[in-house]
Amino acid sequence: MSVAPAPVYQRPSLMPSGRFIVDQEHRKVAQMHQPGDSVAEQEAFKHRIVGSFNALPDLVGVLLRADSNGAVREGLLQEGITDAFDAAMTQAVRALGEAGIADVAHRYEIDPQAIHSRRLE
Secondary structure (H helix, E strand, O other), X not given: OOOOOOOOOOOXXXXXXXXXXXXXXXXXXXXXXXOOOOHHHHHHHHHHHHHHHHHXXXXXXXXXXXXXXXXXXXXXXXXXXXXXXXXXXXXXXXXXXXXXXXXXXXXXXXXXXXXXXXXXX
């Protein structure tokens, strides 16, 4: 039995696009402050970033816990979006890092190895 080679990390290509920095697939990876942004706009921008970051562990935990019996997977199969879900979950789990994975596993009573396996897909 042959073992598949480990994927090679390729540094993303980032470029400015208006208020955003996008990657080679035109996904927004960052938003930039613009000259003339008010203090209120800057604060709202910061709150969106923090809110998104804080929501990630809960989103991953809820989805993995809900799919413990395969119910989410069945719905995704019916919609034909399992590949997109798997790709998004892989990226989300990678973004959590080790501390985030441990936190999600504890809060949602999920085996940490089950979470780690999502990172490798």
